[in-house]
Amino acid sequence: MCGIIGYVGADGALPIVATGLKNLEYRGYDSAGIALNNGTVDVFKQSGEIDDLTLPAEHSATCGIGHTRWSTHGQPTDANAHPHTDESGDVAVVHNGIIDNYESLKSELSSHTFTSETDTEVIPHLVEEHLSDGDDLLSAVEATIERLEGSFAIAVTTSGQDGFVVARQDSPLVLGHGEDGNFVASDVTAFLEHTREVSYLEDGDVALVTGADVTVYHDGGTVDRPVQTVDWEADAAEKGGYDHYMLKEIHEQPQALRQTLSGRLDTVTGDVDLELDLPEQYLNSLEEIQVVACGTSNHAGQYAARLLEQFADVRTTVEVASEYEFRGGRDPWRTLVVAVTQSGETADTLSAMRRAASAGARTLAVTNVVGSTAAREADDVVYIRAGPEIGVAATKTFAAQVATLTMLTVYVGRQRGALSGDRASTLLENLRRLPGAIQQVLDEEDATREVAYDLIDSDGFFFVGRHLGWPVAMEGALKLKEISYINAEGFAAGELKHGTLALVTEDTPVLAVLTDGAKPDQTLNNVKEVESRGAPVIGVSSLDDTTKYLDVEFAVPDLGTLEPLVANVFLQLFAYHVADALGRSIDKPRNLAKSVTVE
Structure with a gap:
């Protein structure tokens, strides 16, 4: 989950977009950036919290887009911060979601120079290709999103063209209709101080947003999305109208799980892609998997242990991290220690992981936070990709942890030859149906x-x-x-x-x-x-x-x-x-x- 804000109108865009980013900080705080368009595009971005973002004191642009990032592809660095641009710097893009096929698209764009590790960066280069063919920005974005697989909410602006174009698929975007300009954002809280008149984009929608007008397109034709008046206060808006972050996050579970699973399942072959490179020889030699975790993460580990023993045919133990000691008499080479920690900073879990590493065992972190200590120190890492969780009581991260550990079970079981393609396909098909089943409960x-x-x-x-x-x-x-x-x-x-x-x-x-x-x-x-x-x-x-x-x-x-x-x-x-x-x-x-x- 990341935050998007865009404004175009009669007023200066810089203070409006910067304030909007601050309002969205709860959606991500690994890095932040703004692209301002006054005929040419100027980009300001860097890693760290929004308050760390270096911005000019003034800027003449009346059009801008901004982004606050929760990392899913690539570390939280300056280069990986949004907005991303094409080689000329004329096209700037902010994106929330995951582009599943970015690697194949990147291969097709081999003549282009890429400067980040992110999936997002393929988007401005694709837009650039279509603009060079003579398309206007709207047509270029429409042609680009036809190539994208996965989830996305994007805002795109380019030199020489007024306003910006936005599109969504499985990630939220809301339009704000103001007296002196128009807005787009991930949540209404980004612009609530400027307007309460909003319309919500639907999957497959593309919208051209200028200072004077907003036009929404779907399947090549214009559509009307009803304008609603938001009566929430700002604090409630951050929570999407829910009374508490916890309830909002309970209801976010279907979307969080779609992000967790996106691009990772092949229900036909029964295989998963977790971007892991555990040697087949190593996995076949495993005698034991030890899961170390605390609290809710420990319960996710307990669930996974039963799956690993049933489907991967490997003895699995789960220990409270604060009680963990690497037991003598076990060959470290034949033991994989899986540290499950939402934040990647849980002290007891880090300590257990370090004890395992010092004993010579291979360590694997299952975490939500790119660049966290657990992710940096473990030999291997799998991200649960649930987005930030504000409520202290974990909800959506528990579901995402179990889903991720289920995929790990399939990966290990398939590599070890313990899990047939048919059984794996059934398990992965149930994973694919999980978001819909949870939605039935929420209803x-x-x-x-x-x-x-x-x-x-x-x-x-x-x-x-x-x-x-x-x-x-x-x-x-x-x-x-x-x-x-x-x-x-x-x-x-x-x-x-x-x-x-x-x-x-x-x-x-x-x-x-x-x-x-x-x-x-x-x-x-x-x-x-x-x-x-x-x-x-x-x-x-x-x-x-x-x-x-x-x-x-x-x-x-x-x-x-x-x-x-x-x-x-x-x-x-x-x-x-x-x-x-x-x-x-x-x-x-x-x-x-x-x-x-x-x-």
Whole structure:
């Protein structure tokens, strides 16, 4: 996720675009840049936070586009910062999304000089090609996006032409209609102080934006996108109209997962492309994978461990990073240590990764942040590409971590010959369907809210599941504890009768994961035990006949071994609405930090 802002009109563009970037800083803060067009294009960009961006005191341009970056391709450097230009410097582009086929496009453009590591840079060079053929900017952008595969929201400006052209596919763009000019941005918060009149572009739309007018095109013809009046305050606008970042990020999961999966799956062959170069000899020699992580990342690792053992035929252990020691008697060469850390800066996880490296083991970081310490220090890295997460309680990054680790499972299993193409294709097809399945859950939020409100006076909560449902139960309990401050415990369902059943009463609701991949029939036996003791039972289920044992049932779409991950979204929504009903500080829960950078 990155931030885009553009303005063209009667006023100076520099202060408007610069302020718009600051308003979008929550969308990315690795680097920032602005392109100003007053007949010629001037670009100012650099790595670091927006406040570090060196800009002129004044500039005569009344047209400009800006970008704040969350890195997905290439390190957060000056060269990789947006806007990107063609060789002449006449075309400037800002982009949010991922161009899946940028490598093949770059090969086609071998006569051009590229100066960055980013996927975005192919866009200005493609536009340049079409402009040199005599196209105007609108036609050049339309021809360019026909070549692009993946997700994108782009704004393009060029010397000698007024305004800019924008386009979107699977990444948001909103137009702002002002009295003295017009705007484009990733979120309305970028320009809310100037206008509240907006229209939202749809996938496949291309728009020509000038100071006088905005014209939207789709499939070669003009279309009208209705103008709406935004009544949010600026703080709510940053949250897309949601009351909290956490809720916004729960709802961002389908889009975040599309970014995670984009360009990486081949559901026909059953192969994945994670840009990894782990030698086949090494993977075939593996005796063990050790996953080290904390909190939510540890739960993602627990989920992955079961997949790795089932589909890649390799013993996998998961350890809390703060308790990790590389065990003696194991051949470091035959052990891969996977460090899972959203921020890439988690102190305990970095310490565990370093201990593994010092013992001679190969290390692989699974992280969200390009250029983070974990990414720099690990032998190999896979990015989850979920975009920035503002809420302290992790939501979309958990889903993206599990999805990424599932792809890693396929990669390792295929390399080791343990996973057939057919089985891999089935698993990858379920991954491909995951965003849509989660959207179905999000569409049922009102029902989840109602159940949550009914149970806010409970003494405590128990979350249970088996196999892949166990880490999801632990994650569900963690979310509720983090943001509601109510005691909650997540554990393997079979452990109920080994002590915890003594605590079960009519005031301790039980939330059970009863999906494929979670041994639902066996878990249902445990549900019967708590139901007979009067506890309210909420089941997240894909079973056909559970109604007589459940007080409330939420149905999970058919998705095989990924069904527990879909079930997790119900648990996130449940935790959120319990905390919201209690008036808790959801985005900044007491005593907690987003990234734990001290041991």
